[in-house]
Amino acid sequence: MNTALLLQITGNACVGLAALVLFFPLQRRFRDFARQYPSDNRWATPVLGALIPLWLLLLVALLCMTASGGFDGLRLGGPLLYAFAVGASGALATVNFVFIALYIRPGFTPRGIYTPGIFLTPCATGLLVVLSLYQKHAPGLPVAWLWWPWVIFAASSLALGAGFVGHRLFRTGFGVRELVGRILTARNTTPEHLAKIATLDPRSDFFELLGYASPYRRRALREAATARMRAHPEFVQALAANLSSSHSDRGLEFLFGSALAPDEQAPLALPARTALERFIRDIPAPNYITRARQKQLLRFGRKSFPVIMGRFSGTDVDFSQVMPAFEQALRPDDSRR
Numbered sequence: 001m002n003t004a005l006l007l008q009i010t011g012n013a014c015v016g017l018a019a020l021v022l023f024f025p026l027q028r029r030f031r032d033f034a035r036q037y038p039s040d041n042r043w044a045t046p047v048l049g050a051l052i053p054l055w056l057l058l059l060v061a062l063l064c065m066t067a068s069g070g071f072d073g074l075r076l077g078g079p080l081l082y083a084f085a086v087g088a089s090g091a092l093a094t095v096n097f098v099f100i101a102l103y104i105r106p107g108f109t110p111r112g113i114y115t116p117g118i119f120l121t122p123c124a125t126g127l128l129v130v131l132s133l134y135q136k137h138a139p140g141l142p143v144a145w146l147w148w149p150w151v152i153f154a155a156s157s158l159a160l161g162a163g164f165v166g167h168r169l170f171r172t173g174f175g176v177r178e179l180v181g182r183i184l185t186a187r188n189t190t191p192e193h194l195a196k197i198a199t200l201d202p203r204s205d206f207f208e209l210l211g212y213a214s215p216y217r218r219r220a221l222r223e224a225a226t227a228r229m230r231a232h233p234e235f236v237q238a239l240a241a242n243l244s245s246s247h248s249d250r251g252l253e254f255l256f257g258s259a260l261a262p263d264e265q266a267p268l269a270l271p272a273r274t275a276l277e278r279f280i281r282d283i284p285a286p287n288y289i290t291r292a293r294q295k296q297l298l299r300f301g302r303k304s305f306p307v308i309m310g311r312f313s314g315t316d317v318d319f320s321q322v323m324p325a326f327e328q329a330l331r332p333d334d335s336r337r
Contacts, residue, residue: 004068008133011064015126018057022122026050030118032216034104034111035300036253042211043104046218051100055093058122061129062089070132074151088154089125091161096121110292124150197224202232210242210250215257226258236267243271251275256304260311269317272308276322283329294330301326 029050033043062085065071071081099117106114128150131143193212200209212225232238242251252275260268283289283297305326309319 007064007068011061011068011129011133014057014061014064015129018054018061018122018126021050021054021057022119026054030100030104035296035303036216036249042214043216044101046216047100047104048097051093051097054122055089055096058092058125058129059086059089061126065129065132068133070129070135071151073147084155084158087158087162091157092121092125092154094161095157106290106292108290108293110290111296112292193221194224197221197228200228202229202235202238206232206238207242207247207250210254213258214250214253216253222257226254236264240268240271243268243275246278248275248278252279252304252308255308255311262314265312266315269312269315272312273317273319273322276305276308276319277325280322280325280329286330298327298330301330 026047029046030043033047063082066081066085071084074081074084076084096118099114099121102109103111103114103118124146128143128146131146135143197209197212202209206229209225209229212221213229215222217225229235229238239251239254242248243255252272255268255272286294289297301323305323309322312319
C-alpha cells in the first residue's frame with residue numbers, strides 16, 4: 001500500500017469517526033445539559049470528555065492532509081506546516097467549546113445563533129480534509145472555496161488563542177497551567193471524583209453529593225454518590241430538607257434519575273410537590289423569557305415532571321395541578337388547553 005493511499009484511508013477514517021462523536025455522544029451531552037439550564041460548570045467535564053476525542057481525531061486527519069500536501073499553499077516549511085495543523089486544531093477546538101458553553105448557558109440570547117458554530121467548525125474541518133485528500137485523484141475537485149476561509153478562520157482563532165494565553169501568562173502564569181491541566185485530565189476525572197466522593201461526609205456534604213448523583217453524571221459517579229448519601233442515618237429527612245429549600249434543583253434531578261424505596265415515598269411526596277411548585281413559581285414571566293428558552297423549559301418539564309410525580313403515585317399527595325400550572329406558567333395565552 002503506497003503512502004498516499006494510506007494517508008487517504010487514515011484521514012477519511014478519522015473524519016468518519018469524528019462525525020460519529022459529534023452527532024452522537026457530544027450532541028447528546030450538550031443538549032441534555034442545555035435542558036437543565038445549569039447554574040454551575042458541572043457540564044464542562046462530560047462535554048470535554050467527548051469534545052477532546054473529536055478534535056484528536058480531526059487533528060490526525062489534518063496531519064494526514066498536511067503530509068499529503070494539503071497546506072503547501074501556505075508556503076511554509078514542513079515543521080511549520082505541521083505546527084500550524086496542531087495549533088489550528090487546538091484553537092478550533094477551543095472555539096467549538098466556547099460555542100457549546102454559550103449554547104448551554106445562553107442568558108437571554110437565543111440558542112439558535114450558537115448552533116451553527118458548534119457544527120460548522122468541525123464539519124468544515126472534516127470536509128476540508130476529505131476534499132484535499134481526494135484532490136490528487138480528482139484534480140478538478142474544487143477546494144479553494146473552503147480552503148481559504150478555513151485557513152483564515154483557523155489562523156485568526158490561533159492568533160486570538162495565543163494572545164489570550166500570553167495575556168494569562170503575563171498576568172497569572174499559574175492560571176494557564178491550571179486551565180491546561182483541567183483540559184488534559186478531563187478524560188480521567190471519574191477516578192478523581194470517585195475518590196472525592198469517598199471523602200465526603202453525607203451529613204455535612206449532602207448538597208455536594210446530590211450534584212454527583214445527577215442523572216447527567218456518569219453512572220459510576222451517580223451510583224457512588226447515591227450510596228454515600230444513603231449512608232446518612234437520616235437520608236430521607238436530608239433529602240426532604242433540600243426539596244423544601246430554595247435550592248431544590250439538585251433534589252429534583254435526583255428524584256428524576258433515581259428510584260425510591262417504598263418507605264421513602266410517603267415522607268418525600270409533599271416536599272417533592274413543594275419543590276415542583278417552587279420551580280413553576282420561579283419561571284420568568286413570558287415577556288422576560290426568550291422563545292428558545294421557553295421551548296427548552298417545556299421539553300424539560302414534560303420529560304421530567306411526570307417521572308418525578310410517578311415516584312409518588314402510591315401516596316396521598318395530590319400532584320394533579322402541577323402540570324396544568326406548569327403549562328400555564330409557560331404558555332398563559334395558549335387557547336388549546
